[in-house]
Amino acid sequence: MxxxxxxxxxxxxxxxxxxxxxxxxxxxxxxxxxxxxxxxxxxxxxxxxxxxxxxxxxxxxxxxxxxxxxxxxxxxxxxxxxxxxxxxxxxxxxxxxxxxxxxxxxxxxxxxxxxxxxxxxxxxxxxxxxxxxxxxxxxxxxxxxxxxxxxxxxxxxxxxxxxxxxxxxxxxxxxxxxxxxxxxxxxxxxxxxxxxxxxxxxxxxxxxxxxxxxxxxxxxxxxxxxxxxxxxxxxxxxxxxxxxxxxxxxxxxxxxxxxxxxxxxxxxxxxxxxxxxxxxxxxxxxxxxxxxxxxxxxxxxxxxxxxxxxxxxxxxxxxxxxxxxxxxxxxxxxxxLKLLPELKLTLDYYLIPFSEDEVKYLLPIVAKLRNQGFTAEIHYPPQKPKKMFEMASKRGAKNGIIAGSQELDKSILKVKNFRSREETQVRFTDFMDSIS
Amino acid sequence: MxxxxxxxxxxxxxxxxxxxxxxxxxxxxxxxxxxxxxxxxxxxxxxxxxxxxxxxxxxxxxxxxxxxxxxxxxxxxxxxxxxxxxxxxxxxxxxxxxxxxxxxxxxxxxxxxxxxxxxxxxxxxxxxxxxxxxxxxxxxxxxxxxxxxxxxxxxxxxxxxxxxxxxxxxxxxxxxxxxxxxxxxxxxxxxxxxxxxxxxxxxxxxxxxxxxxxxxxxxxxxxxxxxxxxxxxxxxxxxxxxxxxxxxxxxxxxxxxxxxxxxxxxxxxxxxxxxxxxxxxxxxxxxxxxxxxxxxxxxxxxxxxxxxxxxxxxxxxxxxxxxxxxxxxxxxxxxxLKLLPELKLTLDYYLIPFSEDEVKYLLPIVAKLRNQGFTAEIHYPPQKPKKMFEMASKRGAKNGIIAGSQELDKSILKVKNFRSREETQVRFTDFMDSIS
The missing domain is CATH 3.30.930.10 (Bira Bifunctional Protein; Domain 2)
Known part of the structure; x- marks a missing residue:
């Protein structure tokens, strides 16, 4: 080799x-x-x-x-x-x-x-x-x-x-x-x-x-x-x-x-x-x-x-x-002297789509987040929620933006703070407007 | 060559x-x-x-x-x-x-x-x-x-x-x-x-x-x-x-x-x-x-x-x-497309000693400024004021700290903001304390 x-x-x-x-x-x-x-x-x-x-x-x-x-x-x-x-x-x-x-x-x-x-x-x-x-x-x-x-x-x-x-x-x-x-x-x-x-x-x-x-x-x-x-x-x-x-x-x-x-x-x-x-x-x-x-x-x-x-x-x-x-x-x-810092990858947002439909639903959010200076990644392809949350943690994500068919139907998003474990529902358009 | x-x-x-x-x-x-x-x-x-x-x-x-x-x-x-x-x-x-x-x-x-x-x-x-x-x-x-x-x-x-x-x-x-x-x-x-x-x-x-x-x-x-x-x-x-x-x-x-x-x-x-x-x-x-x-x-x-x-x-x-x-x-x-930025060296502070005595007077200020995260340089060797102010400008200094024999005798400093052209007198110890 x-x-x-x-x-x-x-x-x-x-x-x-x-x-x-x-x-x-x-x-x-x-x-x-x-x-x-x-x-x-x-x-x-x-x-x-x-x-x-x-x-x-x-x-x-x-x-x-x-x-x-x-x-x-x-x-x-x-x-x-x-x-x-x-x-x-x-x-x-x-x-x-x-x-x-x-x-x-x-x-x-x-x-x-x-x-x-x-x-x-x-x-x-x-x-x-x-x-x-x-x-x-x-x-x-x-x-x-x-x-x-x-x-x-x-x-x-x-x-x-x-x-x-x-x-x-x-x-x-x-x-x-x-x-x-x-x-x-x-x-x-x-x-x-x-x-x-x-x-x-x-x-x-x-x-x-x-x-x-x-x-x-x-x-x-x-x-x-x-x-x-x-x-x-x-x-x-x-x-x-x-x-x-x-x-x-x-x-x-x-x-x-x-x-x-x-x-x-x-x-x-x-x-x-x-x-x-x-x-x-x-x-x-x-x-x-x-x-x-x-x-x-x-x-x-x-x-x-x-x-x-x-x-x-x-x-x-x-x-x-x-x-x-x-x-x-x-x-x-x-x-x-144990003075080397522990440095890990971090992401501001990890986007979690439950199916292919939500991938396309979430892409404009990825675009806007990055455009406004936030580090963001979307999970792909959609997997079982547990796998996707594990990956969010592995990638050092601070927040998750989660969408399944329900969220898609109602044009809403689940936003989860992975540190405080707080979870909120927001309208898609409100969240988009809030990114700046 | x-x-x-x-x-x-x-x-x-x-x-x-x-x-x-x-x-x-x-x-x-x-x-x-x-x-x-x-x-x-x-x-x-x-x-x-x-x-x-x-x-x-x-x-x-x-x-x-x-x-x-x-x-x-x-x-x-x-x-x-x-x-x-x-x-x-x-x-x-x-x-x-x-x-x-x-x-x-x-x-x-x-x-x-x-x-x-x-x-x-x-x-x-x-x-x-x-x-x-x-x-x-x-x-x-x-x-x-x-x-x-x-x-x-x-x-x-x-x-x-x-x-x-x-x-x-x-x-x-x-x-x-x-x-x-x-x-x-x-x-x-x-x-x-x-x-x-x-x-x-x-x-x-x-x-x-x-x-x-x-x-x-x-x-x-x-x-x-x-x-x-x-x-x-x-x-x-x-x-x-x-x-x-x-x-x-x-x-x-x-x-x-x-x-x-x-x-x-x-x-x-x-x-x-x-x-x-x-x-x-x-x-x-x-x-x-x-x-x-x-x-x-x-x-x-x-x-x-x-x-x-x-x-x-x-x-x-x-x-x-x-x-x-x-x-x-x-x-x-x-x-x-004229999109290249103009980038110049900048310094937060340029220290201007009027003679060798003031060099040593100003050195602890250089040390403290840098220690607290300010970019700072001292002019050396002391020259005519005009030359030293020219160099401050050439090095992109935002502020000057000036000391001659009068300042040294009274333990004070002249601090000059090169943009607003404002000049103030401060006590040496007060200035040192203010750096943080």
Whole structure:
């Protein structure tokens, strides 16, 4: 039997209802903060994702060739598409951009851990703002979404770090500029592989054994003041430190201090982040990260520069902060916490004809009800009353409109409220007139 | 510069807003009639679309191989996916199924006529109902959608035919059962290619020159009674005739007779239709068909039977009526008729700080407003008042909350209604308390 494509999900109506509930919260939170929705094709040129660093996301690209041998890919993430769209119409967007989207993203991964090959990911991107106000707006919007789901700082925490801060410190320790990205991607594995393996990765990146140990030590610091001591001691730049201080301060003023944790081990697995990086995780620490993001001030310029003539290079640039929130881990959390709503089909009216004659008698009522914005369905073909009332209940009907030969003869209707069980008789014409 | 994939569309926020308006109408109309939303992956096994007939849709399949050499395709239409989903969980859906979806569909076509390689298509499918009540429900739902867009029978017409009726007649004329599908697909080209070319196609399908001429003649009949005369004269079955009569009758009772036209040349380009076929088109006849559908009673059984052991063949079957409504032609029509709404970003509140100090003063208000369901944004960084008020207008703000050093010192705020231009002073704490 032909099956759903391996690693991908079907959404039957009951699955879809819960998906829609979540997406509506994403959309509602985005709207509250003035983020505008955009969309673009799921298929992009493969070259959009070709980056040098050994990121998991580009290694697992779902690539293929079309009939003209164009190299294409199913998008693994939305940020490069957003960057492409902004670059293509750069002059139309001179100021800030606050955009949101809920794209389905794909990766081609051997499915050893039961991970899927697709997920939906709510994206928020704030472009053209170099201050921490961009981070604040995105993080605040994410927290508003959590709270709309019924979650609070009791269930969800925000871990923040800053790549500039980390690289300032690493450079102060003697790590080379050229080694930084590899060090970041190694640190991103923390908790996923053993510490010894991290050390191996760091040494593979060119760090001495001592330096690797020192890096691992620093990563475990949870107290931002202690980081400051390190910075001062090795005379490193404190730009990253000032940024993270400012972001903490803004989030506290906004009212979300209960969510905050400093965590140096947060670096995120994407090569393009340049400053703030953050992750939301469940307070019990049993699940993978729920959502995360960071600042990527150079991505748009780097993508644009590839095709710009030497003179024009650097002319297209925009600072940016982005955020992705997948639909898989959050469902696990909401399920664990019993916060998933029970959603069923409902109908305002279910029309119950006792015979074929009453079908035609009732059809104009169905038409008028729908025309006036009421959800309505007619039972067909007529069956025994018990069967029809069972179906009314199964379809979530609030009211029934019932007609047999008696009602037809007298041009009346029985109207039944299924909740109060109240039943009334009304004239057909009166009922028609009352629908509005 | 990396471009959007050839033949595909980006949706910038202003494009998306109008798209969302249309999709909300599709969803609203579906809901009014009790259709439940479902979804599934855009990627399917290629074999799901392998059918014998020479349909345009399977010739233009967007196929590719994944890294495991699986033959996959981007879906060209939703119906086979729906059939697959129903077959995979057949026992869970013993009765009727009324489902809806708005999938993006793809085709790989040489883009000679400016046609795109993707479109979104609203789908309605009604399964498990053999009577014309299924057709009625789908067609009525479509018309409710048109009316929600502001269209009426003045702008949109429904052309209905019935493949059973046509094949009854063709068989009566002496066309062979085995030639029927080819004849249908030839007739579907009517209006797209010249009549002489249709004749050529019919002859290629094996019809004599005389018979081909006769078929072409019959197709042009617009009066259903005349068709009846033909049927009686060649002693053909009148099952299809009774069906179309019943459907016309139901649609008239429902109240949509103004939309109806009988049109024998409507056959639709899909091989799997078995009975009713219909198309909505603009009354001026200047555009391609807006939407269309038909009955496909055998598709589910045919798809299921492929993998069933001989004994079980025929055990999975469900009558079905389906409908597809693309997002391209309707936009052309609505644009022509000036019925597209003007949709702009709006915000309930725009917060205007005169300096950095007031930014932090105003942030808790932003937080509370959003928390209570108001859309709110803060201007950053502070600029000259004129610039900030311009931006408030550009962002569609209804109200402004303004604070300079005076307001900060006195713990007050200026609240301005941008529509009435009314401006009031309130205490910070009073305003905070008033947000709910």
């Amino acid at each position: 032909i099956q759903v494509t391996k690693g991908m999900r079907d959404f039957y109506p009951e699955d879809y209802r819960i998906q829609e509930w979540l997406f509506n919260i994403f959309k509602q939170a985005s709207k509250l903060s003035g983020f505008e929705y955009y969309d673009c094709p799921v298929v992009e040129a493969e070259e959009l994702y070709v980056r040098k660093a050994g990121e998991e996301i580009t290694e697992q690209l779902y690539t293929f060739e079309d009939k003209s041998n164009r190299k294409l890919a199913l998008r693994p993430e939305m940020t490069p598409s957003l960057a492409r769209m902004v670059i293509q119409k750069f002059k139309e967007f001179p100021g800030k951009i606050k955009w949101t989207s809920i794209p389905q993203c794909f990766r081609y991964e051997r499915m050893t851990r039961g991970r899927k090959r697709e997920h939906y990911q709510w994206n928020l991107d704030y472009l053209g703002e170099k201050s921490m106000m961009a981070e604040l707006d995105i993080i605040a919007t994410a927290i508003h979404a959590f709270e709309l789901m019924g979650l609070s700082s009791k269930n969800v925490r925000l871990r923040i770090s800053n790549r500039k801060l980390l690289s300032d410190l690493l450079l102060g320790f003697g790590v080379l500029e050229s080694q930084i990205i590899d060090v970041f991607l190694s640190i991103d594995k923390l908790g996923k592989i053993k510490d010894e393996q991290i050390i191996e990765l760091l040494e593979k990146a060119g760090l001495s054994s001592d330096l690797s140990q020192k890096v691992l030590e620093v990563i475990y610091i949870k107290d931002i003041k202690k980081v400051k001591t390190f910075i001062d001691s090795c005379d490193a730049s404190n730009e990253g430190y000032l940024e993270i201080q400012e972001l903490f301060s803004l989030l506290e003023i906004y009212g979300f201090s209960d969510y905050l944790e400093f965590d140096f081990s947060i670096v995120r697995g994407l090569a393009y982040y340049t400053g703030t990086v953050f992750e939301f995780f469940d307070a019990r620490k049993t699940l993978r990260a729920i959502a995360g993001g960071g600042r990527y001030d150079n991505l748009i310029q780097n993508l644009a520069d590839v095709d710009l003539p030497p003179k024009a290079k650097g002319s297209i640039k925009k600072e940016a902060v982005g955020f992705g929130f997948g639909d898989v881990v959050i469902f696990e959390l909401l399920k664990d | 990396i471009q959007v994939t050839k033949g595909m569309r980006d949706f910038y926020p202003e494009d998306y807003r109008i798209q969302e308006w249309l999709f909300n109408i599709f969803k609203q109309a579906s809901k009014l009639s009790g259709f439940e939303y479902y979804d599934c992956p855009v990627v399917e096994a290629e074999e799901l679309y392998v059918r014998k007939a020479g349909e345009e849709i399977t010739e233009q399949l967007y196929t590719f191989e994944d890294k495991s050499n699986r033959k996959l395709a981007l879906r060209p239409e939703m119906t086979p996916s729906l059939a697959r989903m129903v077959i995979q969980k057949f026992k869970e859906f013993p009765g009727k199924i009324k489902w809806t979806s708005i999938p993006q569909c793809f085709r790989y076509e040489r883009m000679t006529r400016g046609r795109k390689r993707e479109h979104y298509q609203w789908n309605l499918d009604y399964l498990g109902e053999k009577s014309m009540m299924a057709e009625l429900d789908i067609i009525a739902t479509a018309i409710h959608a048109f009316e929600l867009m502001g269209l009426s029978s003045k702008n949109v017409r429904l052309r209905i035919s019935n493949r059973k009726l046509l094949s009854d007649l063709l068989l009566g004329f002496g066309v062979l059962e085995s030639q029927i599908i080819d004849v249908f697909l030839s007739i579907d080209k009517l209006g797209k290619i010249k009549d002489e070319q249709i004749i050529e196609l019919l002859e290629k399908a094996g019809l004599s020159s005389d018979l081909s001429q006769k078929v072409l003649e019959v197709i042009y009949i617009k009066d259903i009674k005349k068709v009846k005369t033909f049927i009686d004269s060649c002693d053909a079955s009148n099952e299809g005739y009774l069906e179309i009569q019943e459907l016309f009758s139901l649609l008239e009772i429902y109240g949509f007779s103004d939309y109806l036209e009988f049109d024998f040349s409507i056959v639709r380009g899909l091989a799997y239709y078995t009975g009713t076929v219909f198309e909505f088109f603009d009354a001026r006849k200047t555009l391609r068909a807006i939407a269309g559908g038909g009955r496909y009673d055998n598709l589910i059984q045919n798809l299921a039977d492929v993998d069933l052991p001989p004994k079980a063949k025929g055990s999975i079957k469900k009558e079905a009526v389906g409908f597809g409504f693309g997002d391209v032609v309707i936009f052309e029509l609505l644009k022509d």
